Amino acid sequence: MFKLAVLASGQGSNLQALIDQVHAPGEAEVVAVLSDNPKAPALERARKAGIPAQAVAPTAGEGREAFHQRLAAVLDPYQPQLLVLAGYMRILPESFLEHFPAIINVHPSLLPAFPGLDAPRQAIEYGVKVSGCTVHQVDAGMDTGPILLQAAVPVFTDDTPETLHQRIKPWEHKLLAEAVLMWRDQRWK
Numbered sequence: 001m002f003k004l005a006v007l008a009s010g011q012g013s014n015l016q017a018l019i020d021q022v023h024a025p026g027e028a029e030v031v032a033v034l035s036d037n038p039k040a041p042a043l044e045r046a047r048k049a050g051i052p053a054q055a056v057a058p059t060a061g062e063g064r065e066a067f068h069q070r071l072a073a074v075l076d077p078y079q080p081q082l083l084v085l086a087g088y089m090r091i092l093p094e095s096f097l098e099h100f101p102a103i104i105n106v107h108p109s110l111l112p113a114f115p116g117l118d119a120p121r122q123a124i125e126y127g128v129k130v131s132g133c134t135v136h137q138v139d140a141g142m143d144t145g146p147i148l149l150q151a152a153v154p155v156f157t158d159d160t161p162e163t164l165h166q167r168i169k170p171w172e173h174k175l176l177a178e179a180v181l182m183w184r185d186q187r188w189k
Helices: 013-023 041-048 064-078 094-099 119-126 161-184
Strands: 003-008 029-035 053-055 082-085 103-107 130-137 147-154
Touching: 003 013, 003 041, 003 064, 013 029, 013 041, 013 161, 029 041, 029 064, 041 053, 064 094, 082 161, 103 161, 119 130, 119 161, 130 161, 147 161
Parallel strands: 003 029, 003 082, 029 053, 082 103
Antiparallel strands: 103 130, 130 147
């Protein structure tokens, strides 16, 4: 069985999509969910699905490198073949990327446009007529890795960042699950 682990910092709606579309049907096994936020609802979603879930929060004075070394040590026993960032809000250091070379992320914009935080707000402020989401391989930059899948949604004149993101979310869920299966089946060019 193809094994993936998920890093999440928040609500876990992308995680839930993976549970519903990939884990529950037996397409791939979510072997662990880790969060840097002990209060993240994503942890409870994982537990309800019978998936091991653990908060691994940075400690006071712990640098990014040291924190991610500790996170890697928690992930290692699960031996994930793919690591999925599902709303994980930290930049991964180079050493973590070398340790786990297969990492994908979902981002609420049509990258390379609007990387980083608040992409729907950035799209509205810029005045684009089309936005969307991207699943990409993670590299050392901020949302700069190779693009794997994208989906476009219109931006309406009365959109707020929240309404736009709500229209993007179903596409995030669909593409993230599709990307996991494509990765599993080695269907990347």
